[in-house]
Amino acid sequence: MAATWNQVTMDASTGGLNIGGKVLHPLWLRERVIEPDALDPISHQRLYEPAELRPDISIKTIKSSDNGPNLDVEFSDGYKAVFNLNKLACEIGLADNPENIPQPKSWKTSLEFKRFSWNKLDDPTEMKDLLTAYFENAFCIMDDTPTDRDSLIDHAERFGFLRTTNFGAIFNVETKPAATDLAYTDVALASHTDNPYRLPVPSIQYLHCLANEVSGGLSTLVDGMAVAEAIADENQAWGDILEKVPVRFRYEGPTGIYEDMAPLIARDYRGFVNHIRFSPRLDFVPALDPDTLSLFYAARRRMHELANDLAFQIQFPFKPGTLLMMNNYRLFHGRTAFNGQQGYRHLQGCYIDHDGPQCLYRLLATGDTDTHIKRET
Ligand SMILES: [Fe+2]
Numbered sequence: 061m062a063a064t065w066n067q068v069t070m071d072a073s074t075g076g077l078n079i080g081g082k083v084l085h086p087l088w089l090r091e092r093v094i095e096p097d098a099l100d101p102i103s104h105q106r107l108y109e110p111a112e113l114r115p116d117i118s119i120k121t122i123k124s125s126d127n128g129p130n131l132d133v134e135f136s137d138g139y140k141a142v143f144n145l146n147k148l149a150c151e152i153g154l155a156d157n158p159e160n161i162p163q164p165k166s167w168k169t170s171l172e173f174k175r176f177s178w179n180k181l182d183d184p185t186e187m188k189d190l191l192t193a194y195f196e197n198a199f200c201i202m203d204d205t206p207t208d209r210d211s212l213i214d215h216a217e218r219f220g221f222l223r224t225t226n227f228g229a230i231f232n233v234e235t236k237p238a239a240t241d242l243a244y245t246d247v248a249l250a251s252h253t254d255n256p257y258r259l260p261v262p263s264i265q266y267l268h269c270l271a272n273e274v275s276g277g278l279s280t281l282v283d284g285m286a287v288a289e290a291i292a293d294e295n296q297a298w299g300d301i302l303e304k305v306p307v308r309f310r311y312e313g314p315t316g317i318y319e320d321m322a323p324l325i326a327r328d329y330r331g332f333v334n335h336i337r338f339s340p341r342l343d344f345v346p347a348l349d350p351d352t353l354s355l356f357y358a359a360r361r362r363m364h365e366l367a368n369d370l371a372f373q374i375q376f377p378f379k380p381g382t383l384l385m386m387n388n389y390r391l392f393h394g395r396t397a398f399n400g401q402q403g404y405r406h407l408q409g410c411y412i413d414h415d416g417p418q419c420l421y422r423l424l425a426t427g428d429t430d431t432h433i434k435r436e437t
Pocket of ligand 1: 243253
Protein backbone atom coordinates (compact mmCIF):
# COMPACT_ATOMS: atom_id res chain seq x y z
CA MET A 61 0.00 0.00 0.00
CA ALA A 62 1.38 3.38 -0.93
CA ALA A 63 1.87 6.16 1.62
CA THR A 64 -0.34 9.24 1.25
CA TRP A 65 0.28 12.89 1.95
CA ASN A 66 -2.16 13.00 4.87
CA GLN A 67 -0.04 10.37 6.69
CA VAL A 68 2.89 12.82 6.86
CA THR A 69 3.61 15.33 9.62
CA MET A 70 6.66 17.07 11.03
CA ASP A 71 7.87 15.58 14.29
CA ALA A 72 8.48 18.44 16.71
CA SER A 73 10.46 16.46 19.29
CA THR A 74 13.12 15.23 16.84
CA GLY A 75 12.97 17.80 14.06
CA GLY A 76 12.31 14.88 11.75
CA LEU A 77 9.35 13.46 9.90
CA ASN A 78 6.46 11.25 10.92
CA ILE A 79 5.08 8.94 8.23
CA GLY A 80 2.18 6.77 9.30
CA GLY A 81 3.40 6.78 12.92
CA LYS A 82 7.02 6.01 12.05
CA VAL A 83 9.37 8.81 13.14
CA LEU A 84 12.29 9.45 10.79
CA HIS A 85 15.45 11.14 12.06
CA PRO A 86 16.16 14.36 10.10
CA LEU A 87 19.65 13.12 9.14
CA TRP A 88 18.14 9.82 7.93
CA LEU A 89 15.93 11.80 5.58
CA ARG A 90 18.71 14.16 4.53
CA GLU A 91 20.91 11.19 3.52
CA ARG A 92 18.21 10.12 1.09
CA VAL A 93 18.31 13.33 -0.94
CA ILE A 94 18.36 12.54 -4.66
CA GLU A 95 18.89 16.07 -6.02
CA PRO A 96 21.43 16.23 -8.89
CA ASP A 97 23.98 18.09 -6.73
CA ALA A 98 23.79 15.33 -4.11
CA LEU A 99 23.56 12.09 -6.06
CA ASP A 100 25.30 10.91 -9.20
CA PRO A 101 22.45 10.06 -11.60
CA ILE A 102 24.18 6.99 -13.08
CA SER A 103 25.96 5.32 -10.19
CA HIS A 104 23.49 6.61 -7.58
CA GLN A 105 26.46 7.28 -5.33
CA ARG A 106 26.44 10.28 -3.01
CA LEU A 107 28.48 13.27 -4.11
CA TYR A 108 29.10 14.36 -0.51
CA GLU A 109 30.17 12.83 2.79
CA PRO A 110 27.05 12.20 4.88
CA ALA A 111 29.16 12.07 8.07
CA GLU A 112 29.98 15.75 7.46
CA LEU A 113 26.35 16.92 7.52
CA ARG A 114 25.52 19.19 10.45
CA PRO A 115 24.44 16.96 13.35
CA ASP A 116 21.80 19.47 14.50
CA ILE A 117 20.01 19.58 11.17
CA SER A 118 16.21 19.53 11.30
CA ILE A 119 13.26 19.88 8.98
CA LYS A 120 11.96 23.44 8.62
CA THR A 121 8.97 23.00 6.34
CA ILE A 122 7.16 20.29 4.38
CA LYS A 123 4.54 20.53 1.69
CA SER A 124 3.14 18.47 -1.12
CA SER A 125 3.12 20.41 -4.35
CA ASP A 126 1.21 17.71 -6.21
CA ASN A 127 -0.80 16.36 -3.27
CA GLY A 128 0.61 13.04 -4.36
CA PRO A 129 3.76 11.06 -3.96
CA ASN A 130 6.17 14.01 -4.03
CA LEU A 131 7.08 15.66 -0.75
CA ASP A 132 8.88 19.03 -0.74
CA VAL A 133 11.14 19.44 2.27
CA GLU A 134 13.21 22.40 3.39
CA PHE A 135 15.91 21.67 5.97
CA SER A 136 17.12 24.06 8.68
CA ASP A 137 20.28 24.89 6.70
CA GLY A 138 18.17 26.06 3.76
CA TYR A 139 18.66 22.95 1.60
CA LYS A 140 15.54 22.03 -0.38
CA ALA A 141 14.77 18.55 -1.67
CA VAL A 142 11.90 16.54 -3.11
CA PHE A 143 11.26 13.03 -1.82
CA ASN A 144 9.06 10.31 -3.25
CA LEU A 145 6.72 9.22 -0.48
CA ASN A 146 6.18 5.79 -1.96
CA LYS A 147 9.90 5.15 -2.04
CA LEU A 148 10.27 6.22 1.58
CA ALA A 149 7.29 4.04 2.55
CA CYS A 150 8.94 1.01 0.89
CA GLU A 151 12.19 1.57 2.73
CA ILE A 152 10.58 1.82 6.17
CA GLY A 153 8.26 -1.12 5.59
CA LEU A 154 4.97 0.78 5.26
CA ALA A 155 4.57 -0.44 1.69
CA ASP A 156 5.61 -3.60 -0.11
CA ASN A 157 8.94 -3.18 -1.80
CA PRO A 158 8.95 -5.16 -5.06
CA GLU A 159 12.74 -5.41 -4.85
CA ASN A 160 12.60 -7.38 -1.60
CA ILE A 161 13.99 -10.86 -2.09
CA PRO A 162 11.34 -13.51 -1.26
CA GLN A 163 11.82 -14.95 2.21
CA PRO A 164 12.96 -18.54 2.73
CA LYS A 165 10.31 -21.16 3.50
CA SER A 166 11.47 -24.34 5.19
CA TRP A 167 10.39 -27.63 3.62
CA LYS A 168 10.45 -31.37 4.11
CA THR A 169 9.94 -34.38 1.83
CA SER A 170 6.34 -33.44 0.94
CA LEU A 171 7.48 -30.26 -0.82
CA GLU A 172 5.78 -29.81 -4.16
CA PHE A 173 7.94 -27.88 -6.55
CA LYS A 174 7.81 -26.81 -10.14
CA ARG A 175 10.52 -27.78 -12.62
CA PHE A 176 11.42 -25.09 -15.13
CA SER A 177 12.18 -25.47 -18.81
CA TRP A 178 15.30 -23.68 -19.96
CA ASN A 179 13.47 -22.90 -23.20
CA LYS A 180 10.94 -20.69 -21.41
CA LEU A 181 13.32 -18.63 -19.32
CA ASP A 182 13.53 -15.77 -21.82
CA ASP A 183 10.09 -14.84 -20.49
CA PRO A 184 10.76 -12.40 -17.60
CA THR A 185 7.72 -13.67 -15.69
CA GLU A 186 8.96 -17.25 -15.92
CA MET A 187 12.44 -16.24 -14.84
CA LYS A 188 11.03 -14.28 -11.88
CA ASP A 189 8.96 -17.34 -10.92
CA LEU A 190 12.09 -19.47 -11.06
CA LEU A 191 14.04 -17.04 -8.87
CA THR A 192 11.15 -16.82 -6.41
CA ALA A 193 11.13 -20.62 -6.14
CA TYR A 194 14.89 -20.57 -5.67
CA PHE A 195 14.79 -18.00 -2.87
CA GLU A 196 11.93 -19.75 -1.07
CA ASN A 197 13.16 -23.34 -1.41
CA ALA A 198 16.91 -22.69 -1.87
CA PHE A 199 16.96 -24.72 -5.07
CA CYS A 200 15.38 -25.00 -8.47
CA ILE A 201 15.62 -27.55 -11.24
CA MET A 202 15.79 -26.69 -14.91
CA ASP A 203 15.34 -29.13 -17.79
CA ASP A 204 16.16 -28.98 -21.49
CA THR A 205 19.45 -27.13 -21.14
CA PRO A 206 22.00 -27.60 -23.94
CA THR A 207 24.40 -30.39 -22.99
CA ASP A 208 27.59 -29.38 -24.76
CA ARG A 209 30.64 -29.94 -22.59
CA ASP A 210 31.39 -26.83 -20.49
CA SER A 211 28.12 -25.17 -21.55
CA LEU A 212 27.48 -24.95 -17.80
CA ILE A 213 29.65 -21.83 -17.76
CA ASP A 214 27.14 -20.02 -19.96
CA HIS A 215 24.17 -21.47 -18.05
CA ALA A 216 25.50 -20.39 -14.65
CA GLU A 217 26.66 -17.00 -15.90
CA ARG A 218 23.10 -16.24 -16.84
CA PHE A 219 22.55 -15.87 -13.07
CA GLY A 220 25.88 -14.63 -11.71
CA PHE A 221 29.65 -14.75 -11.98
CA LEU A 222 31.68 -17.90 -11.57
CA ARG A 223 33.55 -18.61 -8.37
CA THR A 224 36.72 -20.41 -9.35
CA THR A 225 38.48 -22.72 -6.87
CA ASN A 226 41.49 -25.02 -6.98
CA PHE A 227 39.12 -27.53 -8.62
CA GLY A 228 38.85 -25.08 -11.51
CA ALA A 229 36.05 -22.86 -12.81
CA ILE A 230 33.96 -25.97 -13.36
CA PHE A 231 34.50 -29.46 -12.02
CA ASN A 232 33.61 -32.80 -13.56
CA VAL A 233 31.71 -35.30 -11.45
CA GLU A 234 32.52 -38.62 -13.07
CA THR A 235 34.13 -41.77 -11.75
CA LYS A 236 37.86 -41.72 -12.14
CA PRO A 237 40.86 -43.53 -10.65
CA ALA A 238 42.84 -42.00 -7.74
CA ALA A 239 39.95 -39.61 -7.09
CA THR A 240 40.80 -36.55 -4.98
CA ASP A 241 37.24 -36.37 -3.66
CA LEU A 242 34.63 -39.05 -2.95
CA ALA A 243 32.30 -37.20 -5.34
CA TYR A 244 34.39 -38.63 -8.17
CA THR A 245 33.56 -42.26 -7.27
CA ASP A 246 30.29 -44.24 -7.46
CA VAL A 247 29.72 -44.52 -3.69
CA ALA A 248 26.69 -42.97 -2.00
CA LEU A 249 27.29 -39.49 -0.64
CA ALA A 250 25.57 -38.71 2.65
CA SER A 251 24.06 -35.27 3.12
CA HIS A 252 26.70 -32.59 3.31
CA THR A 253 27.39 -29.03 2.30
CA ASP A 254 30.24 -28.21 -0.04
CA ASN A 255 33.61 -26.80 0.88
CA PRO A 256 33.05 -25.41 4.40
CA TYR A 257 36.85 -25.16 4.63
CA ARG A 258 36.90 -22.30 2.12
CA LEU A 259 36.73 -18.59 2.97
CA PRO A 260 34.27 -17.56 1.79
CA VAL A 261 32.37 -20.82 1.32
CA PRO A 262 31.07 -21.12 -2.28
CA SER A 263 27.51 -19.82 -2.25
CA ILE A 264 25.39 -21.36 -4.99
CA GLN A 265 26.21 -24.67 -6.60
CA TYR A 266 25.14 -25.81 -10.06
CA LEU A 267 25.14 -29.43 -11.16
CA HIS A 268 24.59 -30.00 -14.86
CA CYS A 269 23.96 -33.45 -16.30
CA LEU A 270 25.62 -34.15 -19.64
CA ALA A 271 25.17 -37.93 -19.67
CA ASN A 272 23.62 -40.54 -17.42
CA GLU A 273 23.42 -44.23 -18.30
CA VAL A 274 23.12 -45.55 -14.74
CA SER A 275 19.93 -46.22 -12.80
CA GLY A 276 21.08 -45.06 -9.34
CA GLY A 277 22.93 -41.93 -8.42
CA LEU A 278 19.80 -40.02 -7.47
CA SER A 279 20.46 -36.51 -6.27
CA THR A 280 19.30 -35.84 -2.70
CA LEU A 281 18.43 -32.51 -1.12
CA VAL A 282 17.53 -31.66 2.49
CA ASP A 283 16.59 -28.24 3.83
CA GLY A 284 19.08 -27.17 6.50
CA MET A 285 16.58 -24.63 7.79
CA ALA A 286 14.05 -27.40 8.48
CA VAL A 287 16.70 -29.54 10.16
CA ALA A 288 17.86 -26.65 12.36
CA GLU A 289 14.25 -25.93 13.34
CA ALA A 290 13.62 -29.60 14.19
CA ILE A 291 16.78 -29.89 16.29
CA ALA A 292 15.95 -26.75 18.31
CA ASP A 293 12.36 -27.96 18.77
CA GLU A 294 13.60 -31.28 20.11
CA ASN A 295 16.27 -29.87 22.36
CA GLN A 296 17.06 -26.16 22.56
CA ALA A 297 20.48 -26.89 24.07
CA TRP A 298 21.39 -28.88 20.94
CA GLY A 299 20.29 -26.04 18.71
CA ASP A 300 22.25 -23.54 20.79
CA ILE A 301 25.52 -25.46 20.84
CA LEU A 302 25.47 -26.01 17.09
CA GLU A 303 25.32 -22.23 16.69
CA LYS A 304 27.97 -21.59 19.31
CA VAL A 305 30.91 -23.98 18.91
CA PRO A 306 33.27 -23.05 16.09
CA VAL A 307 34.44 -26.11 14.18
CA ARG A 308 37.60 -26.29 12.13
CA PHE A 309 37.04 -27.49 8.59
CA ARG A 310 40.12 -28.50 6.67
CA TYR A 311 40.86 -29.78 3.20
CA GLU A 312 44.34 -31.04 2.51
CA GLY A 313 44.95 -32.35 -0.97
CA PRO A 314 47.44 -32.38 -3.80
CA THR A 315 46.84 -28.72 -4.68
CA GLY A 316 46.45 -27.02 -1.36
CA ILE A 317 45.51 -26.73 2.30
CA TYR A 318 42.28 -24.87 2.96
CA GLU A 319 40.92 -24.25 6.43
CA ASP A 320 38.33 -22.17 8.25
CA MET A 321 36.52 -22.21 11.59
CA ALA A 322 32.81 -21.58 12.04
CA PRO A 323 29.78 -23.07 13.81
CA LEU A 324 27.63 -25.66 12.03
CA ILE A 325 24.59 -23.36 12.04
CA ALA A 326 24.53 -19.56 11.63
CA ARG A 327 21.67 -17.09 11.33
CA ASP A 328 21.23 -13.74 9.59
CA TYR A 329 20.16 -10.45 11.21
CA ARG A 330 16.51 -11.50 10.88
CA GLY A 331 17.03 -14.77 12.72
CA PHE A 332 16.74 -16.94 9.62
CA VAL A 333 19.20 -19.83 9.38
CA ASN A 334 21.50 -18.60 6.65
CA HIS A 335 24.53 -20.86 6.79
CA ILE A 336 24.74 -24.57 7.43
CA ARG A 337 28.22 -26.08 7.36
CA PHE A 338 28.20 -29.86 7.44
CA SER A 339 31.01 -31.98 6.09
CA PRO A 340 31.62 -34.75 8.63
CA ARG A 341 34.67 -36.12 6.83
CA LEU A 342 36.46 -32.79 7.13
CA ASP A 343 35.42 -31.32 10.49
CA PHE A 344 37.49 -31.04 13.66
CA VAL A 345 35.88 -29.73 16.83
CA PRO A 346 38.19 -27.97 19.35
CA ALA A 347 39.27 -29.81 22.51
CA LEU A 348 36.57 -28.31 24.72
CA ASP A 349 35.66 -29.63 28.16
CA PRO A 350 34.08 -33.10 28.10
CA ASP A 351 30.59 -31.95 29.16
CA THR A 352 30.45 -29.38 26.36
CA LEU A 353 31.76 -31.89 23.86
CA SER A 354 29.25 -34.55 24.97
CA LEU A 355 26.47 -32.07 24.28
CA PHE A 356 28.01 -31.04 20.97
CA TYR A 357 28.43 -34.64 19.81
CA ALA A 358 24.83 -35.46 20.70
CA ALA A 359 23.63 -32.43 18.75
CA ARG A 360 25.84 -33.19 15.75
CA ARG A 361 24.65 -36.83 15.77
CA ARG A 362 21.05 -35.60 15.62
CA MET A 363 21.95 -33.20 12.82
CA HIS A 364 23.47 -36.11 10.87
CA GLU A 365 20.37 -38.27 11.49
CA LEU A 366 17.90 -35.60 10.37
CA ALA A 367 20.04 -34.53 7.40
CA ASN A 368 19.79 -38.12 6.16
CA ASP A 369 16.22 -38.77 7.25
CA LEU A 370 13.92 -39.57 4.32
CA ALA A 371 11.18 -37.48 5.97
CA PHE A 372 13.28 -34.40 5.25
CA GLN A 373 14.69 -35.46 1.90
CA ILE A 374 13.72 -35.13 -1.74
CA GLN A 375 15.36 -37.31 -4.37
CA PHE A 376 15.41 -36.93 -8.13
CA PRO A 377 17.33 -38.45 -11.03
CA PHE A 378 19.57 -36.50 -13.31
CA LYS A 379 18.88 -36.85 -16.99
CA PRO A 380 20.88 -35.17 -19.76
CA GLY A 381 19.96 -31.48 -19.77
CA THR A 382 18.94 -31.33 -16.12
CA LEU A 383 20.45 -28.35 -14.32
CA LEU A 384 20.21 -28.09 -10.53
CA MET A 385 20.80 -24.73 -8.86
CA MET A 386 21.07 -24.93 -5.07
CA ASN A 387 22.00 -22.73 -2.16
CA ASN A 388 25.06 -24.35 -0.58
CA TYR A 389 24.52 -22.22 2.55
CA ARG A 390 21.08 -23.65 3.23
CA LEU A 391 20.72 -27.12 1.72
CA PHE A 392 22.41 -30.40 2.42
CA HIS A 393 22.96 -32.38 -0.72
CA GLY A 394 24.07 -35.90 -1.47
CA ARG A 395 23.53 -38.77 -3.83
CA THR A 396 22.50 -42.39 -3.74
CA ALA A 397 25.03 -45.02 -4.80
CA PHE A 398 25.25 -46.25 -8.36
CA ASN A 399 27.27 -48.82 -10.26
CA GLY A 400 29.90 -47.08 -12.32
CA GLN A 401 30.28 -50.23 -14.45
CA GLN A 402 26.63 -49.90 -15.60
CA GLY A 403 27.36 -47.00 -17.89
CA TYR A 404 28.67 -43.49 -18.23
CA ARG A 405 27.55 -40.72 -15.87
CA HIS A 406 28.90 -37.25 -16.28
CA LEU A 407 27.89 -34.15 -14.35
CA GLN A 408 29.64 -30.82 -14.36
CA GLY A 409 29.48 -28.42 -11.46
CA CYS A 410 30.39 -24.86 -10.62
CA TYR A 411 29.69 -22.14 -8.10
CA ILE A 412 28.48 -18.55 -8.23
CA ASP A 413 27.90 -15.98 -5.46
CA HIS A 414 24.57 -15.23 -3.80
CA ASP A 415 24.38 -11.70 -5.14
CA GLY A 416 23.92 -12.56 -8.84
CA PRO A 417 20.42 -14.09 -8.64
CA GLN A 418 19.41 -11.40 -6.15
CA CYS A 419 20.51 -8.69 -8.60
CA LEU A 420 18.63 -10.38 -11.45
CA TYR A 421 15.49 -10.60 -9.30
CA ARG A 422 15.66 -6.88 -8.41
CA LEU A 423 16.11 -5.88 -12.03
CA LEU A 424 13.11 -8.01 -13.08
CA ALA A 425 11.08 -6.59 -10.17
CA THR A 426 11.72 -3.09 -11.45
CA GLY A 427 10.51 -3.95 -14.95
CA ASP A 428 13.71 -4.95 -16.72
CA THR A 429 12.92 -7.61 -19.32
CA ASP A 430 16.45 -8.96 -19.77
CA THR A 431 16.59 -12.40 -18.16
CA HIS A 432 20.38 -12.45 -17.99
CA ILE A 433 22.69 -10.90 -15.44
CA LYS A 434 24.57 -8.00 -17.02
CA ARG A 435 28.32 -7.51 -17.10
CA GLU A 436 29.85 -4.03 -17.33
CA THR A 437 32.23 -3.67 -20.24
FE1 LIG B 1 28.94 -31.93 -2.74
